Amino acid sequence: MSTQYNGVIDIRFAYQNNRTLATKTYHQGNSRISSNIMANGDLPYYFLISTGGGFVEGERYLQTVQLDTKAHAILTTQTPNYIYKCEHGHVTKQTNELTVKKDAFLEYYIDETIPYKDAQFAQSTTVNMEKGAKLILTDGLTRGWSPDDQPFQFGQVSQKVTIKYDHELVYNDFLIVNPQQHQMAELGFFEGFNNFNSVVIIDEAVNTALVDMMRQFLATLNSKCRYGISLTEHHGMVLRILGMSAYQNHQVMMEFINYYREMVHDLTRINLRKNNQGGGV
Incomplete structure (x- = not known):
């Protein structure tokens, strides 16, 4: 294994004979890829x-994903991303490099990050x-974990997402929080909530009318979460959610995602087959 990373995943998909197949499922070190999970029709799901x-x-992880023309695949982390304490000041790092070729569709569901007390973490997704x-991308961050159950005891956590569409930068988001320096309950941070999640959708079908329809749909949900939808400058929309529990956030996220999948692409509801009541608080 390369000494540069403690875990490596390289997974690739191609569209052949009217279906998508995994053409490469390579892993090294502390990273693994499940077998194909038959949970969402003919779509490959790992x-x-x-x-x-x-x-x-101090560990470093790399995930490389490529979808060739017209391929459609679903990928998700198995559990929330637990970051253990970093007592010596060494930052733990995760790098995700995604390539989605012409007319392909990647659904990449990253669970929220749960930093332990004194954890330091930097994640970069390109x-x-x-x-x-087309792309659906999720991510999130919780109040973390500490032995005394006090929130926001971790060090600096950063989550950067950069998306280029047809060589044009269409989304550039850089979340940086450091509870040792920031008042996490204040406006612009967690504002008294425990969990933050986001959903980014990049698709030429996204427009103002669709965003308005999505807002009207979410307004029908009985949720205690605070959320909002923004239209990006080109080809996309973003849902941000603040809530008291990861489970409540997931409910809003999945309703939003399934409504988009059904209304725009006539896809059946997705079932990730995970314990969505796990993780967070």
Whole structure:
């Protein structure tokens, strides 16, 4: 294994004979890929797994995903991303490099990050999309975990997402929080909530009318979460959610995702077959 990373995943898909197939499922070190899970019709669906149950101080992980023309695949982490304490100041790092070629569709469901007390974590996700490609990308961050159950005891956590569509930068988001320096209950941070999640959708079908329809749909939900939908400058929309529990956030996320999948692409409701009441608080 390369000494540069403690875990590596390289998974690739191609569209052949009217269906999508995994053409490469390579893993090294502390990373694993599940077998194909038959849960969503003919679409390939895989869990991306950390064998240690979490990331240790100073570890580095790399995930590379490529979908060739017209391929459609679903990927998700098996559990929330636990970041163990970093007592010596070494940052734990995760790099995700995604390529979605012409008319392909990647659904990449990253669970929220749960940093332990004194954890330091930097995650970078880069997506390169060709014309006609589509993307659903999720992510999140919780109040973390500490032995005394006090919230926000971790160090600095950063989550960066950069998306290019047909060589044009269409989304650039950089979340940085440091509870040692920031008042996490204040406006612009967690504002008294425990869990933050986001859903990014890049698709040429996204427009103002669709965003208005999605807002009207979410307004029908009985949720205690605070959320909002923004239209990006080109080809996309973003849902942000603040809530008291990961489970409540997931309910809003999945209703939003399923409504988009059904209304825009006539796809059946997705079932990730995970314990969505796990993780967070």
